[in-house]
Every structure is written in structure tokens, then in C-alpha cells.
Amino acid sequence: MPELPEVETVCVGLAAAIVGKTIDRAEQHRANLRFPFPENFATRLEGRKIISITRRAKYILIQLDAQETLIVHLGMSGRFLISDGKLGDFHHETGGKSAHDHVVLHMNDGAVVTYNDTRRFGFMDLVADDQLETFPMLARLGVEPLGNDLHATYLNDAFLTRKTSLKAALMDQRIIAGLGNIYVCEALHRAHLSPRRVAATIATKKGLPGKRIDPLVRAIRDVLGDAIRAGGSSLRDYARVDGELGYFQHAFRVYDQEGEPCPENDCGGTIRRIVQNGRSTFFCGVCQK
């Protein structure tokens, strides 16, 4: 589920459900996800009020009172389920519980927030607000793709020294933070750039972006914007559904479309699948150069 647009959608849905409320009780059902939970995790959450919920790259930052922030990463399969506390709201099949419900927050108004993560590649940590900036996983991140810091000059200069593929360079969270396998494939198709092309070949002199850089920047912004808007349209279902992949997938032009005709007008190509750095890449060899 979770690349930047999905995480953004989750943040908005979570915020609507719990900002301003207090955690009455917290359940922690195992000692670790990808990493161990911090000491006394559940206890430290109880009694805390939710001040705000924001996003940095694919990280969810839940600011609590007492100057602490709950950091959540969804990994590959993490999701939040929200119910109003009455029975039958979700998990119809299992009677309200799942083996992969790892954390449950009971809010003071009866709302119940459940973190479910089948593969447990996600994690949670509690960090003092004044330590957030130096929190290693956040400190390493590059620019936000939808922020003002991503512009042609920035990307040009970042690509200058990269002999790796455009696919790998865009997946590198130290350059642009928040893109993942789906949206990298989609952005490169929109920009008519081959995922196999060496990143440095679209960069020119430092400070003077190559002509192919700006269309790529725009493609990145466009595809993320489109996906967030599609996520937004499913928000009214947020409390009952779960942000699972499914709303934007009908808009995929190349991702998971192997064998389909390229959707680009008059292209005539066929979408191919290759493997780069251990991950699937989907692209059209005709219109992406």
C-alpha cells in the first residue's frame, strides 16, 4: 500500500479521526515489528493527547502532548483501521480481531485505532520533539517531492555524480524522499525516460539543468498529485476500509501492466517488465528513451 500518496491519505484520515483526542488505553500485542518497540511503549502512550499528524516522506509523525512524537512507518503492509468502537465496523470475517493487529489505541471518545501489519516491515518509535531533527532515518532523507525544494536545478545537481539507473536514482530516498516502486515507474513513463538510462546522462553542468530534467520533475509532481487526489476521493470510506491499494491502480499506465499496450497516444509499444536492483520495473521501450 504505502508510497507517499498512500501515506498522505492515511495521515489525513487519521487526523480527522483522532487529532484533539486522548489515548485512554493502548494495547501492544508483540515485542517488535521490524524493530523492537521502545521501552514501556503502551504505557507511555496512555493519557497522551494527539496534537497533530503530519507526514515526512513515507513517515507518519503523530505529535503528542508532553513534547513527544510517535513515528510510524507502514513498511510494505502496514495499515490503520479506525472504528467508532461499536461492533461490526471492520474485520467482519474475523469477528473484530486479526492475528496481525499489533497495536490498538482506545481513544477517549470510544474510537478505536488498530495498526495491522502482516509482514511487519513497519515500525513505531517514540521520540522527544527536540530529537526529531536528528532522528537518523529522518535526517538522511532528501527533499519532499511536492515541496519547493524539488526543482530542476536540485535534481540536476543530484544526478551529476550518479552512474546508476534513473530508476534506482529516483528510488533513492536520500535524493527525493517518498517515491517508491510504483510512482517511479509511472513518473518515468510520463516523462518519456527509460528507467535503464544512467541518471547522470540527463544532467548537465552544475546549476544548469539538462532539458530532460524539468519534464521529469513535473511528471513526479503530477503523478503524486493525481494519486493523492484519487486517494482523497476514497477518504469517505476511510473508517470502514483501510487505504488498501485499489483506488489509483486503475490509473496505472505501466505499473503491473506487462503485456498491455502502451497508453501513450500513437506509441504502439507494449509494456515490459524487467528487474532492476531486485525490484520489478515496468516501462515502454518505444516511447521511453
Next chain:
DNA sequence: AACACCCCCTGTCGGC
């Protein structure tokens, strides 16, 4: 510094 590779974990799907 940059890069490729391995791994964490569970579930599903296609081929034989």
C-alpha cells in the same frame, strides 16, 4: 561516496 546485494516476514499465485 556510490553502488549492488542480502535480509527481515507473511501471504498469494502460477507452474509443474
Next chain:
DNA sequence: TGCCGACAGGGGGTGT
């Protein structure tokens, strides 16, 4: 039917 490998939206750690 059943087994087995490949693969799935991420990213930390390691060795070159």
C-alpha cells in the same frame, strides 16, 4: 491436489 519458487507498495546493513 500439493509442493515450490517467485514475487509483493520498504529500507537498513554490509561488502566492494
